[in-house]
Structure formats: C-alpha cells, structure tokens
Amino acid sequence: MANGAPIFDRVALIGIGLIGSSLALAMRLHGLSRHIAVSTRSAPTLATAEKLNLGDSYTLDAAEAVRGADLVVICTPMGAQGAVAQSIRDSLKPGAIVTDVGSVKATTVRDIAPHLPDGVHLVPGHPIAGTEHSGPEAGFAALFPGRWTILTPSPQTDAGAVDKVRRLWEGCGSNVEIMTPEHHDRVLAITSHLPHLIAYTIVDTADQMEDETKEEVIKFSASGFRDFTRIAAGDPVMWRDVFLTNRDAVLEILGRFNEDLTALQRAIRKGDGEMLETTFARARAVRRSIIDAKQHIPDVKPGDESAQ
Amino acid sequence: MANGAPIFDRVALIGIGLIGSSLALAMRLHGLSRHIAVSTRSAPTLATAEKLNLGDSYTLDAAEAVRGADLVVICTPMGAQGAVAQSIRDSLKPGAIVTDVGSVKATTVRDIAPHLPDGVHLVPGHPIAGTEHSGPEAGFAALFPGRWTILTPSPQTDAGAVDKVRRLWEGCGSNVEIMTPEHHDRVLAITSHLPHLIAYTIVDTADQMEDETKEEVIKFSASGFRDFTRIAAGDPVMWRDVFLTNRDAVLEILGRFNEDLTALQRAIRKGDGEMLETTFARARAVRRSIIDAKQHIPDVKPGDESAQ
Numbered sequence: 001m002a003n004g005a006p007i008f009d010r011v012a013l014i015g016i017g018l019i020g021s022s023l024a025l026a027m028r029l030h031g032l033s034r035h036i037a038v039s040t041r042s043a044p045t046l047a048t049a050e051k052l053n054l055g056d057s058y059t060l061d062a063a064e065a066v067r068g069a070d071l072v073v074i075c076t077p078m079g080a081q082g083a084v085a086q087s088i089r090d091s092l093k094p095g096a097i098v099t100d101v102g103s104v105k106a107t108t109v110r111d112i113a114p115h116l117p118d119g120v121h122l123v124p125g126h127p128i129a130g131t132e133h134s135g136p137e138a139g140f141a142a143l144f145p146g147r148w149t150i151l152t153p154s155p156q157t158d159a160g161a162v163d164k165v166r167r168l169w170e171g172c173g174s175n176v177e178i179m180t181p182e183h184h185d186r187v188l189a190i191t192s193h194l195p196h197l198i199a200y201t202i203v204d205t206a207d208q209m210e211d212e213t214k215e216e217v218i219k220f221s222a223s224g225f226r227d228f229t230r231i232a233a234g235d236p237v238m239w240r241d242v243f244l245t246n247r248d249a250v251l252e253i254l255g256r257f258n259e260d261l262t263a264l265q266r267a268i269r270k271g272d273g274e275m276l277e278t279t280f281a282r283a284r285a286v287r288r289s290i291i292d293a294k295q296h297i298p299d300v301k302p303g304d305e306s307a308q
Numbered sequence: 309m310a311n312g313a314p315i316f317d318r319v320a321l322i323g324i325g326l327i328g329s330s331l332a333l334a335m336r337l338h339g340l341s342r343h344i345a346v347s348t349r350s351a352p353t354l355a356t357a358e359k360l361n362l363g364d365s366y367t368l369d370a371a372e373a374v375r376g377a378d379l380v381v382i383c384t385p386m387g388a389q390g391a392v393a394q395s396i397r398d399s400l401k402p403g404a405i406v407t408d409v410g411s412v413k414a415t416t417v418r419d420i421a422p423h424l425p426d427g428v429h430l431v432p433g434h435p436i437a438g439t440e441h442s443g444p445e446a447g448f449a450a451l452f453p454g455r456w457t458i459l460t461p462s463p464q465t466d467a468g469a470v471d472k473v474r475r476l477w478e479g480c481g482s483n484v485e486i487m488t489p490e491h492h493d494r495v496l497a498i499t500s501h502l503p504h505l506i507a508y509t510i511v512d513t514a515d516q517m518e519d520e521t522k523e524e525v526i527k528f529s530a531s532g533f534r535d536f537t538r539i540a541a542g543d544p545v546m547w548r549d550v551f552l553t554n555r556d557a558v559l560e561i562l563g564r565f566n567e568d569l570t571a572l573q574r575a576i577r578k579g580d581g582e583m584l585e586t587t588f589a590r591a592r593a594v595r596r597s598i599i600d601a602k603q604h605i606p607d608v609k610p611g612d613e614s615a616q
C-alpha cells in the first residue's frame with residue numbers, strides 16, 4: 001500500500017485493546033491520519049498505550065478525545081458501546097463519522113445510533129481479524145492485510161462517509177464488504193460465534209476431567225484438542241458480549257448443530273459406518289473449498305497440523 | 309538422532325498410507341531397518357509407493373511381505389486389522405514382533421491378538437501424528453519428531469519386544485509412553501475423537517446452509533470456522549473406524565460435552581453474562597497450560613490465528 005494523503009485529520013480511538021492498538025499502528029504505518037487521539041477509561045492501559053507510542057495524544061476522557069475528530073472508532077467491548085456513545089454525543093463535531101469494531105452489528109446500530117446528533121454519520125464496522133491475545137501490547141500493524149472488514153451502514157447513510165471508512169480499512173490492507181447488520185450477524189453466527197462456543201465447551205469439558213486425565217489431555221493435545229484451545233483463548237469479556245448480543249442467531253444455529261450432532265451420535269451408537277463415512281467425506285470437501293478460496297493457514301508445519 | 313546399528317533386519321509395512329509411508333521414510337532416514345518390505349492390497353497404491361522408493365521390496369501379498377520379518381507394522385485402517393492378522397499368521401517367523409498404528413487400542417488387542425501364534429509378540433502402538441492428507445504421497449520423515457507415540461502392551465508381553473518397538477519410535481524422533489489400551493482409548497476420546505466428531509458436525513451444519521450463506525461461510529472462514537475444517541479433513545474411512553471401534557468412550561465423553569453445551573446454551577438464552585465470562589476465562593487458562601507444555605503451533609502467522 002503506497003502512502004497517499006491522509007484520509008483524516010484527526011481520528012479518535014475509544015478503547016485501545018488488540019483491535020484499537022493494531023488499528024493505531026496500521027494508520028501510523030500507512031499515514032492514514034494526521035493525528036491519532038487515544039482514549040480508554042483504564043489509567044494503566046492508557047499508560048501502556050502511551051509507552052508504546054500508539055497515538056499522538058492520550059486521555060481518560062472519551063469526550064475530550066473526540067473533540068475535533070473527523071472519525072471516531074469505538075473499540076471497546078460491545079457491552080460498553082452505548083455508554084461511550086452517550087458520553088461523547090455532545091463533543092462530536094458536525095459531520096464527524098462514528099464507526100466501531102464490534103463482532104455483532106445489529107446491536108451496534110441499536111446501542112449507538114440513538115445517541116448520535118443529526119449530521120453525524122454512523123458506519124458500523126467489523127474487522128474479522130484477531131489473535132488469542134488482548135490488550136494494547138498485543139497490537140500489530142500486520143493484523144489486517146488479507147483479512148475482511150464488513151461494514152453495515154443503513155441505506156440512508158451518507159455515501160461519502162461510507163467511502164472514507166472503506167478507504168481506512170483498505171488503507172490498512174483489509175478487504176471490505178458491505179452488507180446489512182442482520183445478514184452479518186447470521187453469517188458470523190455460523191463462521192465464528194458457534195465455533196467459538198463449541199470450542200469453549202469442549203475445553204471446559206476436558207477441564208472437568210479427573211486430574212490424571214486432565215494432565216494427559218494437555219500432554220496429548222496435539223491430536224485435535226489443541227486447535228480448540230486456540231479458538232477458545234479469546235478475550236472472555238468480548239466473547240461474553242458476543243453471545244449476549246447475537247443471542248437469537250446463535251441459538252438458531254446451535255439448534256441446527258445439535259440436530260446434526262444427535263444424528264451422528266445415533267450413527268455411532270447403531271454402528272452405522274456408511275452414514276459416518278458419507279458425512280466425513282462431505283466435510284473434507286468443504287475443507288478443499290476453503291483452500292481454493294485461499295482462506296487457510298498456509299504455513300503451518302505439516303507435523304503440527306491436526307493429527308489423528 | 310545419530311544413526312546407530314539398525315534395530316531390525318527386516319520390517320514389513322502392511323498398508324502404506326500417510327503413517328506407513330512416513331514411517332518408511334523415517335526408518336530409511338535414521339537407518340532403523342536393513343530391509344523395508346512394503347505391502348498393500350491396492351495395486352495403484354503399491355505402484356505409487358514403489359515410484360516414491362519407499363521400500364526395498366513390494367508385494368500385494370501381505371503374507372509374502374512378513375516372511376522373515378523381525379517386525380510387522382500393520383498400517384491399514386482399523387477395520388482391516390483382523391483380516392490382515394488372519395492372512396499373515398502362518399507366515400510370521402517365530403519371535404517376530406507385530407505392532408500397529410491404529411487410533412483405538414482396545415480393538416487392536418481384540419482383533420489381532422487371537423490370530424497370532426505363540427512366540428509372536430504383540431505390541432500395539434499409536435503414533436499421535438497426522439495431517440489432513442492421506443495416501444503414500446502424503447508421507448514425510450519429519451511427521452514424528454516432537455510428537456507422542458503410545459504403546460499398549462499387556463503386562464505379560466516380552467520386555468525385549470516392547471523395548472525394540474519403543475526404540476523404533478524414538479529412532480523416528482517421537483516421544484514414547486506406555487499405558488493400558490483402555491486408558492489410551494479414554495484419553496484419546498477427549499483429546500482427539502470428540503474434537504474430530506464436533507468439527508465434522510459443525511462443518512456439515514455449515515454445508516447445509518442456504519447457498520448464498522454457504523459461499524460466505526467459505527469467504528469469512530478465517531473467523532474460527534476454518535480451524536474446524538482443518539480438523540475435519542482427515543481420511544473418512546479412518547475416522548469412521550475410530551468411531552465404530554471406540555464407541556463407548558466416545559459416547560460417554562459426548563454425553564458430558566452435551567451437558568456442558570446445554571448449560572452454556574441456557575446461559576445465552578437467559579442472558580447470564582457472569583456464567584459465560586467465568587467459563588470463557590477458565591478455557592483461556594487451559595490454553596496457557598498447553599503453551600507451557602509446548603504442544604502448541606509455534607509458527608502460525610499472528611494474523612492467521614483464530615479471529616473474532
């Protein structure tokens with residue numbers, strides 16, 4: 001990505017965890033904003049952000065950070081979005097754009113939109129990127145290239161505002177796609193939220209085994225279990241908010257999953273090898289599609305892949 | 309691993325898929341056998357093995373391969389182990405050792421032991437290693453270093469025979485642990501078989517989505533789903549046999565999993581954020597234990613890890 005003129009004069013980041021800090025570094029690297037104002041309500045986190053030189057100014061007061069900002073990016077856990085919107089409403093400059101990075105989008109609209117004054121543009125966003133780490137010290141500029149960011153503006157939103165947010169994410173190296181909040185939440189329920197819920201469950205099931213077995217679960221984790229623990233290592237507060245906010249879509253897809261699992265369970269109990277083999281062969285074909293779509297992990301050492 | 313004197317004069321590999329071919333290459337690399345006899349009942353597979361120069365002799369007749377062998381390694385899917393044992397029984401030399409690489413061990417003992425003549429030593433084994441690929445062209449010598457191989461001999465088994473099989477796997481770079489077949493099957497049910505069953509289920513659930521969503525599931529798979537597809541990409545016949553043979557242990561652990569999943573489902577429905585957060589935090593701690601035990605994937609690019 002060649003650096004052109006900055007897209008923004010002043011960007012305010014409210015919340016400076018993994019996504020906020022990665023965005024700060026990526027904006028800096030690609031020259032996307034003349035000034036980056038960093039705000040978080042935790043003094044130690046703010047001190048860490050300042051030590052890491054993530055921004056140009058630092059404050060515990062979100063209202064102060066957004067004053068004069070062209071773009072405000074709310075990077076807090078989703079449960080805090082409403083309170084943040086309320087605290088900044090009177091300090092937003094006319095024509096400012098507000099976006100966020102939350103994993104559920106219908107609630108962003110519900111929690112943030114009512115607080116914004118006329119003339120301020122809401123462009124909800126979700127960069128589908130992350131690691132198992134959290135906090136400002138986990139951020140890195142290379143988090144976004146090759147990943148997708150989904151924007152969910154309403155059809156009435158100012159096209160120029162949507163375009164600027166798109167250019168921000170593209171400037172960070174991300175691909176951008178636009179869809180409705182409801183569609184986003186349905187797609188993410190199956191691609192992200194259900195997998196995480198299942199992974200959390202299986203890790204917890206193992207954690208409740210007898211002590212001796214538990215030790216061996218760790219020791220022999222390379223046989224499949226390990227992959228689940230990586231998925232189940234995200235920030236607990238963020239994931240709590242995901243399931244609280246995308247409840248309906250998650251429960252719907254969980255219902256389908258339970259049906260399918262029950263069918264496999266019955267096949268195992270009855271010794272129906274044909275049903276098992278057919279299902280497993282179908283799943284393998286899906287894996288091939290993902291490799292064809294270049295959304296796999298290309299550089300895992302072969303011996304470290306999932307084992308039998 | 310320094311090459312010493314070969315442990316065996318003649319090793320017969322019955323079945324030459326991912327594990328058989330990897331073992332052939334590792335034995336060759338580390339000089340563990342003077343002669344490697346390769347046998348499979350598929351003529352095209354045998355031709356591939358020969359083109360890849362995996363052994364010193366090749367035959368479609370398992371009985372011929374085992375004649376004069378000090379060690380016979382049965383590397384077929386588990387469903388074929390009984391038939392293989394029956395077909396080689398009259399050709400085994402006195403004092404020969406028979407081992408296998410199956411993912412379930414109680415059935416190895418049940419299916420193979422009754423066919424072996426007196427004076428032949430059975431040392432069941434399971435190298436916990438694999439990739440999503442299968443067949444002789446998928447094999448590579450570096451599959452075993454850093455992984456575990458579990459041996460499940462009976463207490464009556466000749467100690468010298470057990471030691472030779474241990475040295476074979478250690479010679480390939482694997483760690484070796486000895487336990488009972490029943491204990492192995494319980495541990496693997498949680499660390500490997502349940503994760504695979506769950507992964508197969510979730511991939512299949514996604515595969516049944518409406519066409520438009522299905523396309524997006526592939527596109528946005530990096531958000532968690534992709535990791536499941538890797539786990540669900542193993543050989544369908546091998547996995548069918550795993551679930552048919554380790555039925556009781558899998559159904560038992562699946563029962564526990566279902567209880568835990570139902571509890572989380574109820575927490576989501578009721579909006580019990582505290583329960584969700586506590587469970588997720590516990591799972592994250594398990595991940596830390598695995599990293600401490602050095603059983604994680606060290607070289608995944610950060611941006612390619614599980615994302616929100």
